Amino acid sequence: MQDYLKELNEKQREAVLHIDGPLMIVAGAGSGKTKVLTTRIAHLMQNGVDSFRILALTFTNKAAAEMKERIEKILGNNEARNLFIGTFHSVFARILRGEAHRIGYPNNFTIYDSDDAKTLLKSIIKENQLDDKIYKPQYVYSRISAAKNALMSPREYLQDQFAQQEDARNNRPLIGKLYGQYAARCFKNGAMDFDDLLYKMHELLAKHPEALAKFQHRFRYILIDEYQDTNMAQYQIIKLLGAVHENICVVGDDAQSIYSFRGATIENILKFQKDYQGTKVVKLEQNYRSTQTILNAANKVISINKNQIPKKLWTEKSEGEQLKLVSTLTDNDEGRFVADAIAENKLRNHYRNSDFAILYRTNAQSRSFEESLRKHGIAYRIFGGLSFYQRKEVKDFIAYLRIVVNPQDEEALKRIINYPVRGIGKTSLDRLTLTANESGKTFWDVLQDPQSAGLKGASATTIESFVIMIKSFQSMLQKKNAYEVAFEIGKQTGIVKSLHIDKSVEGMARYENIQELLNSIKGYTETPDEEGELAEDKSLGTYLQQITLLTDADKNGEEDQDVVKLMTIHAAKGLEFQCVFAVGLEENIFPSAMSLYDRESLEEERRLFYVVITRARERLWISFSKNRYRFGSLVQNDPSRFIDEIPTEYMDKAFVGLAGARSGGHSSDNYSRTTFQRKETITSSGGSGLEVKKILEEKKKQSFNHVPSNDFQASDPDSIEEGMKVEHQKFGVGKIEKLEGGSHNRIATVEFENAGSKKIMLSFAKLMILS
């Protein structure tokens, strides 16, 4: 038996050894899914399958890169380079780059990211003289996206009763019309949006038998990661590609399906067996990641969902620590708690920064953690959010490159026609657009002849010189490489110079970003071609298509840095960490306010909760805050309903204070209540930075740094009386000032020597009577 097979358990081996015919692997969280996938590919190659004939599709560039790397390791040679591994979007973009002419697109088509798409939609909405408060670009875009993901053309959309009714009911009956105009404009601009990469790929295969045959032949073995996240379009493409040989292997976990908002449907995983007769099904249920306790909690939570493939994760690992439930008064306190806990656990349990992850529901929640980590001097990195290539200055610069490659690209043109300011204003622009739309010419064509749009004098001449400049860049492309052209653009437009002069903090950051962009182009042009890449070249066009599909999370090379990682739960899927902070567990945030009204989306939120729990190997904190700033004003939320779904036996509630008490009535479960509230003393005191720091340090001491005495033992709460001297595990020594309330929820006001005055619920707090 080959070495690589010895490292697998029985089930995993079963999956790897299956070579021909459809295979579905139901892989629970942490069950070694990537290992199986990579080992199976290596095994195929060991058994004589040509590496050029294997296609593996993932959802993130990172997952693809990791797979490639691991296969290389198993094989110990360069054969893995020939594999076709990538995201759905990047693989299809690459294929379309070679085949686009068949469907009437230029091969150097532009890829619109969602910003470009929304900008274009906005102008179309305006042109139709519709109110963009009713026809919100975002909303229209998501409707169009849904249509494309369901492989519905504009014409079909207009004929589809369900879609029409839906739009009529929402008082937006013209979406179908907008969809048609949008698609036409994209086509005219030589541009595809993200969804088009799937939609057009399907069109290519469905309408062009010779192309279909070519790729059916080329890809003898197809593997798909995260199958539960595929949508209709992806499903149909795979079906077409695999129709002849049916050597399709899908890996998925219905419990981790969290992308239905993007058109993903669990249906795909559920109907796989029906579509492919004789599918072999392998279930991977042994978890190699988390402790027993974490797994128990996760199993319990997910069992509440109705729709799922039954499975039960188990582990040989030890029980481990309880989950720690934390409540704080404000979001800033939450940030401080997490930073404190990281500092403490690094010392006490010898963790490194990189062992920690802070995972939240929305990107906007990162702020308080950034602040507190910075104050503690703990290195961190935020993943997600705005990608480098989406920053304004970078996009502006890239717009020039886009024009040079594809002058039909109207969005890019409009973006930079007056950047830097050269005196082509709104009035001229409107005229040009109007003329272009009326004559059916492209925007670029109209620019060639500004007089035809009724422009004369200064505006006409500036446009003429703009066109000449762009044309000179285009001709440069013949003789010079991408980097040299980009450099010239930066120089001749004056962009680089003007950013260099700007000495404000933002200005300097922008300058650096442009330099980084130039460096990245340089790096790209100078890296030699990889062997076996299909239709791969080092042109500017390829570069542009690639970077549009890049996310911030994909930035490589910085992975081994010892930093705390901050990201959304979505972004954390597929990753694991020793210690995880699941933060912001509050109603309206997690579960999100948008998901509260139907079972389906609430179950998806619960799967998201399942995902965050199962990211943790050893320790897991779950935190919520009573108050939180949103849009600059304070809002209050109840603790998330999901907290109640974890059995109390798995939870340590030592960090839950009065601050977390429910205000609503549906509390079924009491949290232990050691008081954990602190008054905000430093908010707007206007003191110097140094003073603020001092106060912060003082506060830190007060709240966490008391080490309980060795013989600490909680006394019977009923025997506590006013005036007694007591010790608290966290707050230290204090004196009982006052007792209130009845026998079951007596509240004591305690004056602590170091921590100030606290209100404490006696039935839950652990106090030891000293005298």
Next chain:
DNA sequence: CTTTACCCACTTTTT
């Protein structure tokens, strides 16, 4: 045509 000053809507999650 460009700059400035206010106003508002904005927060799910991403290739």
Next chain:
DNA sequence: GTGGGTAAAG
């Protein structure tokens, strides 16, 4: 708190 869009002033 922010960023983008609009209206009025320069």
